[in-house]
Amino acid sequence: MVDKALGTGGRKSDKDLKIRLKTAKGRTTSSTKWLQRQLNDPYVARARAEGYRSRAAFKIKEIDEKHKLFKKGQRVVDLGAAPGGWSQVAARAVGSTAENPLVVGIDYLDMDPIAGVVLLKKDFTEEDAPDMLFAAMGGKKADVVISDMAWPTTGHRPTDHLRIVHLIEIAADFAIQVLNPNGSFVAKVFQGGTEHELLHMLKRHFRSTYHVKPPASRKDSAEAYLVAKGFKGEVDAAPRGDDEG
Structure with a gap:
């Protein structure tokens, strides 16, 4: 289903919509990559939406x-x-x-x-x-x-x-x-x-x-x-x- 707020015209690609994180103070590069992967993982989003742990x-x-x-x-x-x-x-x-x-x-x-x-x-x-x-x-x-x-x-x-x-x-x-x-x-x-x-x-x-x-x-x-x-x-x-x- 298309998000009505976005519409169809000029929609950014999934690649453009990916969340990118800067390495925060005290957070290692590997931790940042893991967190970025979690935030962009469609299965993580589905798990939240469907009530799975x-x-x-x-x-x-x-x-x-x-x-x-x-x-x-x-x-x-x-x-x-x-x-x-x-x-x-x-x-x-x-x-x-x-x-x-x-x-x-x-x-x-x-x-x-x-x-x-x-x-x-x-x-x-x-x-x-x-x-x-x-x-x-x-x-x-x-x-x-x-x-x-x-x-x-x-x-x-x-x-x-x-x-x-x-x-x-x-x-x-x-x-x-x-x-x-x-x-x-x-x-x-x-x-x-x-x-x-x-x-x-x-x-x-x-x-x-x-x-x-x-x-x-x-x-x-x-x-x-x-x-x-x-x-x-x-x-x-x-x-x-x-x-x-």
Whole structure:
């Protein structure tokens, strides 16, 4: 829709309308660039307009639009939930309410309450975290496990890669324990994808796997997402090849 105040004649291009910031006293050049990128990011504006806590909400929305992860009445576990954008999307999609919460999120960071979501302040990598999540679900299994977890980077690429693979491994192990048959699992990965052993393990337990980079994921970011669908519950069938998409 055209803004009536601007009209159509002589409208500046999007490039001309971009906000440019001067480096303020005490603010580094990198901080200024980050702030400028945030101010000019259409997903940031959409997140504010649609009531989501972060632009990351659109990543899981776009993955869901393509892979049909969420259905009404399903139970969802959100690993590394802060600040809560993914939990918000999941709660709206499955119809979770305060009276009947179907979404459980966990993070070691503080989060403001979200309607229809049970939030646990806990480091998922701690030994008792899976039991706490299962208890929060009322002892019922999940239909979808989503994970946007990532360690702070060290700058040493091999170390960072090993750390993210470890997170995916423990998230995948949890998903395999708590998912209902035909359930789905989504996890953040970084450039280089997943290790062969991990991917092979997922193919044994899920009917199909995909590497996805949703449009909301910045082009200059190394992140992508691994989507595993059709949880078998048993490992009788031979694994299928990795699908693109």
